[in-house]
Amino acid sequence: MTTALRWFVALAVCLLPGLAQAQQEDAVILVAHPAFRDLEYRQTVLVAAPAPNGGHVGVILNRPTKRSLGSLFPEHEPSKKVVDPVFYGGPFSRGALVALVRADNAPGAGSVLLMKNLYLAFRANTIDHVIETTPNEARYFVGYVGWRPGELKSEIDRGLWAVQDADLEMVFRKDTENLWEELQQASKRIRADSGASAAPRLASVGR
Secondary structure, three states, X not given: OOHHHHHHHHHHHHXXXXXXXXXXXXXXXXXXXXXXXXXXXOOOEEEEEEOOOOOXXXXXXXXXXXXXXXXXXXXXXXXXXXXXXXXXXXXXXXXXXXXXXXXXXXXXXXXXEEEOOEEEEOOHHHHHHHHHHOOOOEEEXXXXXXXXXXXXXXXXXXXXXXXXXXXXXXXXXXXXXXXXXXXXXHHHHHHHHHOOOOOOOOOOOOO
16 A cells, blocks of 8 residues: 555554454444435445444445545555445545454454454555455445544434444345435334334434
8 A cells, every 4th residue: 555545544553542452343334314414424334343542433325435545555466356336434534544344353453343353444554464365355435523521422422323233134235225215114114113202303414
């Protein structure tokens, strides 16, 4: 990877202190409410989990770009083996590359455990190793989403997100074009079955 990209990834790691010690397994799927005003998150589906700093971290799952990893790094031969497009992960550190990695163990330093067999990797040397050894056991994103301590709970309480259980099949789903619509319908059924009727107060997510 380029020196500039490594600098951006290093910056992302600085924003999430203590990544190597992350041990939470509380990942959830977040489905944006239909009336969400913030264009960054309109009709988005995210995977999110607790971060070591007491907040939360995640990426948007249904915003594929038209760029391949190989086209972003044409001089890095292993990147050309990645089949999936690069995804837009969120508005934090837009110049940084992060990776959702499917693995039995942490892929390297600077990785957050999201759930069993799923890590979010931030450090350039760790992402390099994943690309060079198991390139298609990961999905690559530019940018990510971060929440301060208590911020995500507040957003969920305000009705910005419907919460569903996370699973690897959904996280690595190939066709994400209708993912939000499908999960939105599922959320409606869950709310109907539970009798929930509270009207959400919607606003922009803080950055």
